[in-house]
Amino acid sequence: MADNTKLVERRFLLTFILVTTLFALWGFANDITNPMVAAFQTIMELSAAKASLIQFAFYGGYATMAIPAAFFIRKYSYKTGILIGLSLYAAGAFLFIPAAAQQSFLFFCLSLYILTFGLAFLETTANPFILSLGSKETSTRRLNFAQAFNPMGSLSGMAVASFVVLPALLSDRHRDASGQLTFSSLPESVKAAERIQDLATIRNAYVAIGIIVVIVLIVMALVKMPGSNVDKNHQNARESLKRLWNNATYREGVVAQIFYVGAQIMTWTFIIQYADNLGIGKATAQKYNIIAMALFLCFRFVSTFLMKYMNSRKLLAIFGCGAALCTVGAICIVGPVGLVCLVAVSAFMSLMFPTIYGISLENVSAEDSSLGAAFLVEAIVGGSILPPLQGAIIDQGTILGHPAVNVSFVLPFICFIVIIAYGLRCSRRDAA
Numbered sequence: 001m002a003d004n005t006k007l008v009e010r011r012f013l014l015t016f017i018l019v020t021t022l023f024a025l026w027g028f029a030n031d032i033t034n035p036m037v038a039a040f041q042t043i044m045e046l047s048a049a050k051a052s053l054i055q056f057a058f059y060g061g062y063a064t065m066a067i068p069a070a071f072f073i074r075k076y077s078y079k080t081g082i083l084i085g086l087s088l089y090a091a092g093a094f095l096f097i098p099a100a101a102q103q104s105f106l107f108f109c110l111s112l113y114i115l116t117f118g119l120a121f122l123e124t125t126a127n128p129f130i131l132s133l134g135s136k137e138t139s140t141r142r143l144n145f146a147q148a149f150n151p152m153g154s155l156s157g158m159a160v161a162s163f164v165v166l167p168a169l170l171s172d173r174h175r176d177a178s179g180q181l182t183f184s185s186l187p188e189s190v191k192a193a194e195r196i197q198d199l200a201t202i203r204n205a206y207v208a209i210g211i212i213v214v215i216v217l218i219v220m221a222l223v224k225m226p227g228s229n230v231d232k233n234h235q236n237a238r239e240s241l242k243r244l245w246n247n248a249t250y251r252e253g254v255v256a257q258i259f260y261v262g263a264q265i266m267t268w269t270f271i272i273q274y275a276d277n278l279g280i281g282k283a284t285a286q287k288y289n290i291i292a293m294a295l296f297l298c299f300r301f302v303s304t305f306l307m308k309y310m311n312s313r314k315l316l317a318i319f320g321c322g323a324a325l326c327t328v329g330a331i332c333i334v335g336p337v338g339l340v341c342l343v344a345v346s347a348f349m350s351l352m353f354p355t356i357y358g359i360s361l362e363n364v365s366a367e368d369s370s371l372g373a374a375f376l377v378e379a380i381v382g383g384s385i386l387p388p389l390q391g392a393i394i395d396q397g398t399i400l401g402h403p404a405v406n407v408s409f410v411l412p413f414i415c416f417i418v419i420i421a422y423g424l425r426c427s428r429r430d431a432a
Helices: 010-033 036-043 053-075 078-094 096-102 105-132 136-147 150-168 188-222 237-245 248-269 271-276 282-306 312-332 336-349 352-361 366-394 410-431
Strands: none
Touching: 010 036, 010 053, 010 078, 010 105, 010 136, 010 150, 010 188, 036 053, 036 150, 036 188, 036 271, 036 282, 053 078, 053 105, 053 248, 053 366, 078 096, 078 105, 078 188, 096 105, 096 188, 105 136, 105 352, 105 366, 136 282, 136 352, 150 188, 150 282, 237 248, 237 366, 248 271, 248 282, 248 336, 248 352, 248 366, 248 410, 271 282, 271 336, 282 312, 282 336, 312 336, 312 352, 312 410, 352 366, 352 410, 366 410
16 A cells, blocks of 8 residues: 655755765765775785775774764764764865875775764764654655665766776776786886876875865754754663664664675675676776666665555565575676676665665664664674675685686675565564
């Protein structure tokens, strides 16, 4: 039966619009960073596993700051959390200036680590804020709608990477007749000169987004937002943790979110290596990532529409099956068809993050919401743990005669099985 309850009430509309812009901002950061793993792998002459430390630092920042952010928001307000988040985001972006000057991979990792302190504040704040801006009946749909603007930011990040950063990288232009990179075989003086220019290109992209974030920070500071956070009564954190742990849907949702984020980051990070194995350059390979994100964006709106007529838990399980089947194609098929299957995974990932998030928090009380949201943001740690494991598999070259990059997508496949199980368990729990 269709749900005709208003998605966003007029009194919350301006706040909803402003907070929704944040989803695009952290989407930009996520998806300009994913292709940087392959870029740094070439520029700094790293293994795939070591280059994946970019993702370890990026998503490790979420893991470090999500819980402190939640306690900060419980004490102060959603708006204060947003301002702190934007400040840290800008600071991390501007740290790319000294990182490029030092030509230090670890400095770049540190810069991203601090940048994601800010993203942890923003996600811990914005997601429950959106859920609170209207009726509980439409909260999951409302979050799906707001999250639909996240891939718009992601597409922007991918576009900057694909059309501005990656084509300008001199290190990616040295290839043999088969399309394989030959940068590492160049004279040291040539590599040093090209490394300086390539790192400056990457630096400039992050400095530009840092300036935009500062502008958004000023606007947010000047605009009055209705209300403060829902945990202003400072409920005992230990009691909140106990209630959250005893909530099976929430507890399992955190686990499902860990696996989902891991699957998403692995799929989008290593699509470039997958294409590179087929002799496709980074700039061209990144265009496949843009197609994947376009599918992700379109299907986010499709899934939000379908939720008016279908149970969100069943829809999550169905989309999980679609993602798993596409991943099997990417693993088993070596060639362009396998790459198409890998791109198609994004269509089915589209509803997963906000739907798992919304389902997990549906039966969480108001006084526990910010802490509950923090653990769901903390679950983004899956994006820091799993990509290095996949990178280590890719470094093997071949496994039983099959390209290791194809085999490595067994890890996202396992993640999707976990998500299917969560959707089915929640559906059965609802029916009981």
